[in-house]
Amino acid sequence: MSGKVYLVDGSGYIFRAFYAVAPLTTKDGFPTNALFGYTRMLLKLIDDARTNHMLVAFDTGRDTFRKEMYSPYKANRVECPKELELQMPYFREITSALGFAIMELPGYEADDVIGTLVRKLSAGGVETVVISGDKDLLQLVGPGVSVWDPMHEKHYGPQEVKAKFGLGPEKVVEFLGLTGDSSDNVPGLKGVGPKTALQLL
DSSP states (O other): SSSEEEEEEEHHHHHHHOOOOOOOTTTOOBHHHHHHHHHHHHHHHHHHOOOOOOOEEOOOOOOHHHHHHTTTTTTTTOOOOHHHHGGGHHHHHHHTTTTTTTEEEEOOOHEEEEEEHHHHHHHHTTTTTEEEEOOGGGGGBBBEEEEEEETTTEEOOHHHHHHHSSOGGHHHHHHHHHEEGGGGGGGOSOOHHHHHHHOOO
C-alpha cells in the first residue's frame, strides 16, 4: 500500500462536535449540531490529509472488556445527553457517504480498534497517522506512527510526546498507570502525581 493511512477516532469526533457547536435544530426541532460539526470536521480532514486511505473507528457502547476487568471504569461519566443520543444513528451514514471505511467491534472501544490496526499496519511497514485528541493514544507513537489532533493543530512524534509528558511514548502506559485518569475513573497510585511518576520512571 502506498501513502499514509489515517485512522480516525470517530467517537471522540462525535463528542467534540456536540460540545463545540452551538445548539442547532431542523424546523421540526430535531437536534443537528453534532451532525453538522462532525460532517465539517471530516470534510476538513479530507481536504487537509489529501489521501484515500482513511478509516473511522467507533465505540459500540459502554459494555466493554475494560468494564468487565474493572467495574468502576467510566462510572463517573454522565449519561449521553438526549440531544446527542437522538443524532447517534446518523453518524455512520455520514461517514460512509463521505467515503470513509468504518470499523467497530462489540466489547471494544474505538481506541482498541485503532491500536490493533496501528500494530498491524506498522508491522507491514505502512506509515500511519492517528487522528485524535485522546492522550491515551500517544502511547502508539513510534517509527512510522504519529498522532494528529486537528482541533488544536498538534502533531505528535516521539519528541512532542516527550515534551508533553517528560518521557517517550514507550513509557506513557506506565506514566498513566501511576498517575491515574480521572476522566475514565481510573485511580493511580495513591500520592503519586506527574512529578513523582517521572521520578519513578
